[in-house]
Amino acid sequence: MVTLVKFIHLAAISIWAAGIVSLPGLYVQRAHIRKDDELYRLQKIVRFSYVRILSPAAFVAIATGTGLTFLQHPYSGWFSVKLVLVGMLIVIHVLTGLVIIRLFGKGEVYPVWRFIIATMLSCLVAGGIIFVVLARPDINLTLPPGVFEPGGLKKLVSEVSPWEIP
Numbered sequence: 001m002v003t004l005v006k007f008i009h010l011a012a013i014s015i016w017a018a019g020i021v022s023l024p025g026l027y028v029q030r031a032h033i034r035k036d037d038e039l040y041r042l043q044k045i046v047r048f049s050y051v052r053i054l055s056p057a058a059f060v061a062i063a064t065g066t067g068l069t070f071l072q073h074p075y076s077g078w079f080s081v082k083l084v085l086v087g088m089l090i091v092i093h094v095l096t097g098l099v100i101i102r103l104f105g106k107g108e109v110y111p112v113w114r115f116i117i118a119t120m121l122s123c124l125v126a127g128g129i130i131f132v133v134l135a136r137p138d139i140n141l142t143l144p145p146g147v148f149e150p151g152g153l154k155k156l157v158s159e160v161s162p163w164e165i166p
Helices: 002-032 036-072 077-103 112-135 152-160
Strands: none
Touching: 002 036, 002 077, 002 112, 036 077, 077 112
8 A cells, every 4th residue: 555655746746846847848948939929829738738737746746655655654863854845845745836827928937047937946846756765864953852643743833833723
């Protein structure tokens, strides 16, 4: 069961990360479009990729990752770093969707500098996830005790919160 969930998780996150890395390459083609039918074709490809492939892959990756968390209980420093990187990938995913909404308006272009930054940032985040998962480094941060334990943040917040936390 765990092996199947891991396989699905790995396949989904591979599709998701590859799509996030490659979409800016499609965006930058917007500057070379002259005819309306070419613009429509590019818009159709980009929207199909985002809505029908990347977003479902992201959902499956997050759902299976959540399932693996409950099946394996990987509560350690490297796992927390991985979750931060996955959160960054989610932010990039949302920003990518916002670019799609705006990109195909009249006179809009996607500058090359933005393409380079978006591609590099996406590669760094995806590569960081792969590194952290495969290397599983021992993370020794000077954080309050209990931060990397299940329920640790609740204990910390309950000490400083003026309200009762159930």
